[in-house]
Amino acid sequence: MSFFGFEERTLEREKNRRVEQDEDLAVYTWGEESYDGLGDALQEEHDELNDETFGDVGKVGKDFDFASANPAVQPISKSFFLKNLLAAQAISLESIWDDRSPFSMRLNGSGRSSLQPRGDSPAQHRQQSGIRTLQEIESEMQALLRERQQQLLQQKQREEEEFLRQEEEREFQRQRLLYQQEQAQIQRQQQLHAHQHRTPPPRMLPVSQSPRFMEHQQRQILLLQQQQEQQQLLRLQQLQEQLRVEELERQLRSQHISTIPPDPDMEALQHQQLQHQLRHRSLPLEDGLPYLPHKLAQAEFLRDMQGLPQADQEALRVEAMRKILEAEKMEEKRRRKAAKIAHMSRYNDLMTQSDKDFITRIQVSQLVSQDPYADDFYAQVYGAIVRSRMGLGADDERVLKFGASGGVALGAPSKGGNRRPNAMQRMQQQVERIVSNARKREEEKGLHSLHSLQGALGKTSGRSYKAAPRQLLQVDSGAAPSASPTLSHAQPHAHISKSDSISNSHSDAAATHAARLGRETLGNGSSEDLVRMEPLTQREILVTLENMYDLVLNVEQLRRDPASSRGRRRVFWSNGESNEFDRLVDQMWSHLKVMLPLATSTPHPFISLLSAAKGKKILPRVTRHFDQQRMNTLLTLLIACFSQLDTQAFLSSVLQSILPIIVKGNLRLVCGLVGLLMHGQDIVAIAKSRPGLALLTLFLTRVEVMRQGEVDEIPTQEDFAQWQLMFDHLFQLLTPEFPLLFPSTRMAAHLPRDQPHINIPGIDSLDQPVWQFLAALAVQASSTQHQILVSSLREKVLDNVLSAKKGWVVDEEERTTKLANVDLFLHALGLDSSQITM
């Protein structure tokens, strides 16, 4: 049926048009399968009482048909468009006709002082003079249009104002653009949402069909819609409020600027002009809204700038615009973020807590091990080192323990404390619960229950040996050479494959050696039954060193982590542990083979051990655990075999471990060691090597310190006499070689004869230890020895001073180094390089 003679055809057309415009309209599904049948519930009868209900209106005119009305009534279309706009924005209809609607306010404000009827908008008329017919309004407006043409001249007087308005227009354009983008963005998001809501991702389908999921989704959508509506409503209300204020101020301003008292008709006219302009710029009237934020800002800055000069006003305007843009951007950002969060939260709570626990249980069950500390050795010790380096207590272990055995290694603590400590506690509690549950189940079901979880989430590579490549070569162990002769145990070390072996000893010889070794280890070794042996083979060295490493690791473990066996750290060890420690150290001592007689082999087995890089590396770690007596023995052996040592890594590793002994040693020890150096070894060759020179310097300075009396144990006169003998002997041996101690002199010998003064970069720093040694020598030398020193080194000293003073140097640094070197020596003699004149 048709209401009030409305043509259904027009209605239909209108509907179609709107559907084309807006795809977001609800789609009804009559006749389709999914139609819910609500239409059947409609009451179709009792139309005969309609007239009684709605009143008989008789013939209905066409004056409501704005769309087909002639273009002369265009001002009216403004409110019509506004209505459309607001309806599209899902705002309740009241707000359109509400007094506070932006346009009615604007018009109201401008016409407030006017009593004359004006033809601005129907809303205006409804408020001012009640109901009037459209014809009346139309004629009035046309009259005003004519009037306006007459008053065009007067318009020039208000050019200032007009200028401002044009400025406004420009901003308005920009705002409009921004707003359109924003709207497009919102629409896109809404479409996206709608799309997502319609079709859940395929992989989620099984879950999305569950009622829980559907309910969740609907709740989300509803919430989202409500939020959006509320936001828009709030925004609009704020804008209206701002507009009201702004309009008031515009009034004040126009009165202020205008030289002529404002004529109410003029005001009305201006508005018409403005609207005219708007139309001429073909601005769709939906843009009435985006106009608002700009006005908002203008109101704000106008409030501040009353009476300010034009330039300042401009600056303020720019500033205000910038602020607006920023605010818009922020808003946009926030909205995007919220949308993203909402998008992501679609899958919230898809897994229940028990689901999550189940996964965690499987993961954790694979992490639990019998010895968490050992399995996580690297991380545990590394963490302890880092913590001690940072000055934190190294006591707390990062291991979760469950009862007597088993636990989970947590690795190093997270740096920076970015994780809350109670998160760790919670994890601990949860893991404990999981593990105890697993235990219970295991008891209930027997041994197989835990294995059922094994590999449930994939195979872990676990220990690296499990993942090691398959062995391709199968070497018969019987065919390989039997156990190495000098090893205290028959089984070769696991780390060294048999193919490394180049042992050429025979099995019968091995037996003899083993027996002898046993005696010597027990201290029964004597020179009578000295058995000369072949030097250790490479393989023997490595096997011995690996055994050493195992021992060192055990000892260090014992020292570092007493908590693992006792639960709480104590300063003193119980007897059992002390015994264990001693036993391990004894083993290390015997493995080092220090006690073998000097003449056992050349090089001595101990020296052989030091020839390997890992031997040098392990020495400081071993010697740390030895007592003073053992260290003295070791040092003596080292000095006695000094010429057998390869000197490359001596300074960096070996010297480091023997230095504390020498620094603490008494004069008798030093005396004996220097004697050892000169006995049966080429002291000149030793002095020409860098570590040898360093060692000699060390001895000399140690003796000098003792002469100064800065030690606990004052040496006796006899000791000093003994030392003097030793010193004289040393001095005498070295005398002819003094100039040759310098690397520079030795190198100069290889240089072409005609260029003796050629510069070798860095040669002076190489010479420095020699100058130091000579200085240490000079300090203890007698006056006759001084003369010998000076006469043999005279040329070298002069050479250095000359090149420094004549400027035969590359740079300032070299010059100072040369002088400093010479002075080092001269000062010991009580001289200075400045005393030398050329």
Added chain:
Amino acid sequence: MLIFSVFKTLTDQQVTVELKNDLSITGVLKSVDQFLNIRLDNITVLDEARHPHMMAVKNCFIRGSVVRYVQLPAEHVDTQLLEDATRREAQNQIKR
């Protein structure tokens, strides 16, 4: 578990992970699990021109089985300790 243990100490350090598909990803190691799955943050890919699809990726999760090499920052690895840990692991292996 040795390598797992080592990686645990390298969290928040810069590492380069070379994958079996010749992709080489540098990033900050965020976490690692017992399968040696690796989570990287703030990543860059070696030779970006050849892998334009990776340019926009800022973080990633790498399945342990696709890793060929991991380049560790030398200054954050205690080599001596690593040697010790290796020896201990070998010791344990003999015991079992």
